[in-house]
Each structure stands twice: as C-alpha cells, then as structure tokens.
Amino acid sequence: MSKTNDARTPLACLYHWEKTTPDTIHLTQPVGGGKVVDYTWKQAMDEARRMAAHLQSLNLPPKSQIAILGKNSAHWMLADWAIMMSGHVSVPLYPTLNAETVRYILDHSESKLLFIGKLDEWEQMKSGVPASLPAITLPLAPASAQGSKWEDIVARTAPLQGNPDRPLDEIATIVYTSGSTGQPKGVMQTFRSFNVCGTMMRDVIPANQNDRMLSYLPLAHVAERLVVENNSTYHGFHVFFAESLETFVADLRRARPTIFFSVPRLWTKFQLGVLDKLPLKKQKVLFSIPFLGKKVKRKILEQLGLDSVRVAFTGAAPLPPPTVSWYRSLGLELLEAYGMSENFAYSHFTRPGNARVGYVGPTNLGVSCRIGDNGEILVKSPAQMLGYYKEPEKTAECYTEDGFFKTGDMGEIDEQGRLRITGRVKELFKTSKGKYVAPVPIENKLGSHPKIEAVCIGGANQPATFALVLLSEDARKHIAAGGDRAEIGSELTSLMEQVNETLDPHEQIQFAVVVKDTWNIDNGFLTPTMKIRRNIIEKRYEPSVDQWFGSRKTVIWE
Template sequence: MADEKTVLDYFLANVEKHGDRIWMTQPMGKDVVKTFTFKETLAEAKKVAGYINSLDLPEKSQIAICSKNCAWWVIADLGIWMSGHVSVPVFPTLTADTTSFTLEHSEAKLLFVGKLDEKPWLEQKKGIPDSMPTVSFPLSPKDSAKTTWEEAISGASPIETPATRTLDEMATIIYTSGSTGKPKGVMTSFRAMTISTIGMCKLLKVTDKDRYLSYLPVSHGMERWIGECIPMYSGEGIWFAESLATFVADLNRCRPTLFLSVPRLWTKFQAGVFTKMSESKLDTLLMIPLISTLVKKKILKGLGLDKVRIAGSGSAPIPGSLLDWYRRLGLNLQEGYGMTENFNYSHMSRLGRTRPGYVGEAYDDVECRIAEDGEIQVKTPGKMMGYYKNEEATKESLTDDGYVRTGDKGEIDSMGRLKITGRTKEIFKTSKGKYVAPAPIENEFVRHNLIELAMVSGRGQPQPYAIIQLSEGPKGTASKSEEERTKIAAELEKHLASVNGTLEAHEKLSFLAIIKEDWLPENGFLTPTQKIKRAVIEDSYEKHVEGWYGAKKKVVWYGW
C-alpha cells in the first residue's frame, strides 16, 4: 500500500521511473565532477549493503557515518538501510571526546569515514576506538580508515533485494548539536522521516524537475530532511558543494531551484554584493524601473540564485531588514522552525502571510500550543521515538498527550504565526534580582547589518551586556584603520541606544564588547548549525568582563 511506503521505497520507485537520469553531481576538485544516475546510485548502494552483510553484524545494528556532504554519504546511508541497519551521523567537526561519546553511546559497529578537512580530522580521529572497523569514502583524508571504499565494495557481493523496512522501524539516531551538555541521541523512525518529507513536498510543490545544492551539514536533521529525504521522495536532483572557496562556483553549477541557508550566510551573501557596489548606490538603482530589473537579475545570477523559486532560512532569527533586502531583489525568503526531536517538521512561513520576527505557521498536520509557562509545544508526525538509552530525558521532552516540549518560549498571533521569544533555560538573573531573557535582545542586535552574531549576558552583574561579532565586511575594515573603528563604534553606540530604548530598565545593556576572534563550529563557539554556544562564550571571556565594565564605555574593542 502506498501509505506504507518509506523514503527508501520512494527512492526505489524513482530508480524505476528515472533510471539513467543523473541524480547526484559530486565535485572532485580542479573543476572535475562525478555524476551518479539513479541506477548507478542504487547499484553502488547494493554493493555497500553486500559489504555490510558480509560482516555478520547483529540485526539492526547502528552504523556511523562521519563525513561532510557528498554523494557517498547518501550511498552509504542507502546501503545501511537496505541491509536492515540503522545509520548514525557523526558531525565532521566534533572534538575527540564528543566523537568517542557518540560512537560508544550509539554502540556503532562500523564507521564510514568520508570527505573531511585535514586539521579537524586529526583531532576527531583520536576519538575513534582502535577496535572500530572503518571504511573510507573517496575524497577522504589519506589513511583515514582501515578499509578503502574500493576494497569494501569490490570484495563483497551486491545484495539482490533490499531489506524491507517498515514505517515504525528506527531509521537513524541523530545526536543533537546542543549548546550545553552531552549530545542526546534522537531516535527517528522511517514514519517521522517519510510523513515529514511528504508534507514538505506538498507545501512547496517539489518535483523531479527541481535542483538542490547540498552544503549545510547533512549530519543535522534539517539538511538530512531537505537534502536527502526530499530528493529520495521527489526525484529532485542533488548537487554537492566542494568547499567554501568554491561555493559561488558550486551554486552556479547547480543553479538551484530550492535553496536553504542560515542567517549568517544570507548576511555574507549581502556583504559580498556590497563589496562590489555600495548600499546607497544599489538602493538608488533599485528605484529606477528598467534599470532595477536588470540589476536584480545581475545580482541574483552572480550569486547563482537566479533560478531559485523557493529560498529558505532557518536555525536562527533573520533580521526583517535582510528579508526586505532580498525581497527587493525578487527573492522571497521563507523562514522555518523545527528541531531534531520533531525532524524539523513544525513551522514554516507562507508566501503572502509572512511577518518579520515570526517563523511562520504550523504545517497542516501539525498542532502547536503555548504552555502556561510560555513554552512552545508541538504535536507532529515528525516526533522522535525518544532519546536512545535515556528514558528520563525522553519523559522530560514528551508530554503525556504526545507533544514535543521545545524548550523555546513563544507566542502565536491571530493568523497562527509563531514568534520565538527565548529559551526557557537561558533566562538569567542580575545582581539586582531581576530576570533577563537574552534571546529577544540578541535578535534586535543582529538586525543591524554591522552585526553578525550577538550574545547577551550579565548573570550576577548590575546590568546586562552583549558580546558582538562584526559581520564580515566591517570586520575586515575595522582591523585596518582607527578611523573606520571609530565610525563603526559610533554607529553601534547609536544602535545600542535605540535597542535600550525598547527595553525595561533592568534589561538595558551597559555596553557592547566587540570581539575580533572568529566564532566557528571548529573552535567550539558555535554548534555545527551556527547557533552560539552560550556557556562556551561566557566562559571564554569571563575574566575580561570586570575590566569591560570598569572601562565605562558604550563600545569596548577586544583583541584588536
């Protein structure tokens, strides 16, 4: 029956339907690409399944994949599923300790090692147990595994028939990239994956004519859904990005019709445009009817986004001014909201019904409510089966009537649009005994085009403060000239006064500390999905806070 099909079944149906059509395009370096048709993908995945079967692993074992996005990630996942096992993504930028925890906690019996950056990998590989069987993808670092891809698939017989998987079986364990504590393993069923995928494709009208560039971490639930499950279901073509340095070229190769990014990257795209044309000049040109049309087309084509029909942003709030800027170019960004625990199937903004500061409306088959304490709770087909080997945390995260506790606070307007107002556990108390919710204040600061990231703190202090990371363009100019820094400081002091004017007396910020050091997933300041790690940032700069207060300045420069 059609309603019993999993995403794997839909992929197999697309192999029958599209066979010799190219499905995946993989950059191999030096402008060389390798392509995989639907048939070639299935044939390679059957070899992987045959190799896994030759290992005689216990039934429904966990098998891990540690790699940046690439075609072999998808092939390995298919092979794991077709051999009857469960896949466990391992983020390719984790510390050795977290890598070790993920592999040991998940009881992984095999690890696929893939496309990885050399420096993070040298640290991460220290967390792989010596006893762990490992297989390397093509494009993986030299000598990264005990068995190469070629050795594995050439030495085993391909399976003839894929294992039958049911909707209620566990498909994967996704370890959360949370900003505090040990990761928790979110058990996700084929049902959660499949129903969420069908719902998204229905809303966005995704077809096999669409094209998608896969570059956000597929180890995370959101990209796994958008960049793997949706192409499996719809037959949409997948292109992979080679590196950050080649990103624009990768975009131009793909010419995606669906494109997903995070606010930080949407800001970088804008900054890149402003390096070639000043903001004031662009504003002027966009007001001239005929020239405006030509300018819009040129900018979007230069970004590789001229064919995009649906553009999305998620993971963090995006400033309304940035949404407006892209809309002026003809690119309507739709925001989304979700979490690993509900396979990100929660909310999405609808064209013509967007509202700045709101993440959209619940999907048609999703229910949302605000609990008495202000927490957002969601009942969704994407709901997790629970946390692996953590019954206590599962009970804390799921209500008795089937809702996922998000840990976010929010409010819903009259049109059903949801606004995130903070995290239930991030609220802190000042020395005056007043409580401050940092997230809404941070959101106000990142609306300014000079600011890329903001973290509000002040636990035990008389007034809060914010640590600021400048956006890419200003960061470069600020390091060169005292005059430029003075201009930026004046602009940010004005913005600080403006934001403070909207806050209660106990929430008003004493100062902004502008940090030169980059906050990245690689150095532990951000999660792999670009969210700030609040505790890490607070701990890193704690010893400087008293000095910043003592300087009695509205803008403090640190590390410059």
C-alpha cells in the first residue's frame, strides 16, 4: 500500500486487500498429514465478516473484551479481525498458560466471550475457564473443548455488510504481559499503535506483497502480532503457519520465508542443530575454501529453510554475540530489535549495514530514548500504551514527569545512537562483598558456548556469584546415554576461567551447577517468549546454595 494510506486502520487495510486482490492467497494453514488449506483474501474476509455479524448479534455491551486462547492459526487471525470489525476489544492469551493464570486474565479483563483455538495443553488449562463464559471453538480446537463451532456459525450467518471502521485512538486490544515477575498486567493498545507499526516500520522492514513469513511465535505476544499479523495486514504478504514442533523444519521449508523473526533461544537451537552435524572446527576449514565455502554456507541456510530470507531479526532477550556473528558468517545479516508490550514493540531496530554486535540498533522513526540517572532506559514511542487496564497507579508509576516510559532495562547508547541492553534494574543484586552485579551480561558470555542452552547467574548476599547451567539438548542426551561427564565438566571449567578474566573480582563465578531439570514454558521456568523466569529459578535452587558453596567444587552436577 502506498504512503497515501498511512492514516488507515488495520480494518481499512483489510478492506483494501479484499477489494484489490481478492483471489491472492493470504494464509496457508497446515491441517495434518502434510496437507494445507489456503485462504485467499476474499475467503478469509468472508469468514471474518460472518463471525463479526454473529458477534454483533449477541448484543454485548459496546467495546466488550473478547478473549482468544490458542496457538497461531489462520483462524486466530480471522477471530482477531472479527473482533475488530464488530466493535469489540481483543484479549489474546498465551497458549501455554496454566489454569490459574487463564482464570486470572479472563476475570481481570472482564472478557464476555472466549475463542478457543488450537491447543496442546487444553486439559491442564480448561479448569481456568469459567463455566458461565460463552465460548466459540476454532476449526483446530481440541475435540473436548465446549462451545459453538466456528464452522457452524459462519455457515448459517450472512456476512457483515459495508466497511465498518474504528477511530485510531480507540482501544483495540488488551495485551497481558508474560509475567516474568508477579501477575501479568493488561496493556491497553489503540488502533493508532497498529497504524504506527504498519506504516512507520517501512524504513526498517521494507515489506511488500511478495514477501512470505512463517507464524509460529505466540500471536498473543506483541512482537509476533506486530511483525507478522499487523505487517501482513498493512503490506498484504503471504502468511504461513507452523503445525507443530515436529513438523517445524518442513513448515519452514514450505514457507521459504523472505522475512524471518525468532527469539534467541530458537536461534541458538538452530545453530546447535547445525553444529551437531558440522562442528565449528570443520566449518572453519570448509568456509576458508573460496568456492566450496560459499556452497556449504548456502547449503546450511537451505537445510534450515532460510535460504530466501532477506530480513532476519531477533528480539525479546539478548542473543550471545558469537551466535550473531555465526549467522552473519553464513551471509544472514541477523538484526537485533528491542521493544516492549507497553510500546507495541515499536522502539529500536538495527538497520541493515549498520549493525554492531550486542546492540539493538537506533530508535525507530518517531521514538525518543535516553538513559536515566540510574542507568535505566527511558523511551517515548508513538505506539505507547494507553495504560495498564484497571491499574492507574501502576500506570502513573511507570512514567517520568515528561512522559518517558521507564522500561526497567539498563543500557547505554553509543556515538551512533545504537542502544545496548546491559541488564534489568531489578535484576541487579549485591554479593556479600557489597557490590552490585548485573547478571545478564555474564549469562550472555556463558550462553555462547555450544553445549549450553540457558544460564542463570545467582549470588545475592553470597560470597561470590555462581552459574546455574542448563546443557543443550544434545549434551543432555549424551549424558543420559552414559556419556562422560568429565569432558563437559572440563569445558565448563575452562569457560568459567575465560569469562572470569573479563569480569571484575566481585563478579567472578565461583562454580557452575549443571541442573537436572529442563527449563521450559510448561514447568514455569521460562516465560511464553522463552525468557528465564529468574524468580522461579532462584526459588527452586535456593535451598541448595549453601551446600554448593560448602562443597568447594568448580562444577557441580545436581
């Protein structure tokens, strides 16, 4: 769409594509057995219009909250469109929440209706859905989910006529934070934020109708909602969906995305998968051979399904610099981005050709950023939230007097205006030596090792810091099959020595604990965006800390 459409809402963009490219495929949904269903703009909008007409027929109060609980799918997006079209407010829920959090969000948001979509853990979360809450099940919903069926509703309901639109400054959605600390907060975002991200992102992601993206990170998170759903709405490109973790590589190869977004944990997993088949030493030898090196790099990207990618980026958490450098050595200029639910992820983005490893780039168009007296990153964005739903006091606390949002992150800005995240204000802790330690930079240094999947640095009120280490999946399998721990222990010892040489004395790691738990979303150790839940991890291992210090070992196997 041209710049003359810059004042348009997402709804106006949907009507544009429905009218101008009705037979162009917009959504491709896997349905099992290697089969997919394609939806053209005309077909997608026909279903959304029918559901919007049904929602209006329910005579809910104007601007009622309607929740969406499900994994990414074509109908997740169609439900979102229908909610917008019918004059209501969407409340997306992560598909990995426990029943208690599901109930909290549904109650706190005062949702009047729930769309239930594709879910792996429905049996564990369904008790969090009030029996009195009306529900509509999407086509890939669990068979045991109760509610009116989407297919039945659209079959009997005539499509909504005309092109109903919404004011830019009207609330569009309430996005609940992933809750890495405490209860999730409801971030109220307007249609203007959708518009800002759809139009002002052109200078960093120059998307067009010919692009392709794979949607697999939670649409309940603002980053996926902005980068995939909203950008495809404004720019009209083709969206493919992933079926499952088992089919992910096939899904990726089917889509052959031209724009690809992932989080650090997954970028690391992709890399570890390659290193398992082609170790780093062998790569260096092959890459040094002019013609063969280029061919091998191309083959690696093909195997990953990333050979058509022209824009690749990462966000949500820091990515170890060696991992970024490795992808760039393959010819994939992995760009780092930074944003929050509170500014609809519209904050900072690395520009192609101007990357600095470890930095998330300069501000986006219209964004102002400065570092506060305490080192905190302060941001003012045109996509700033209206506030936290039903929490005016918390809303007021998170702003400076001149309207900058207090991100809670610490950082520094280089001479070219590029931002570096150095940690979280609340994550700083003091050892018994009385000096502050910022854990994130240390975690990034350790996390760059190919046999480490995740790290959490602890040591509050202790004589020194220590590392809780989750080994990579391959390393865990190796140990489970009777592999020698001594070799990995030796590598961890060498790694700590190398890292300690770069740290101040009070930051240096005394020992590493190889944990036996797998940290994942289901057991609560990770947020839905795969960041570590530091408070949960610290609580889990706290009872053993004194014993570990007393053992005086460098590497401890839990």
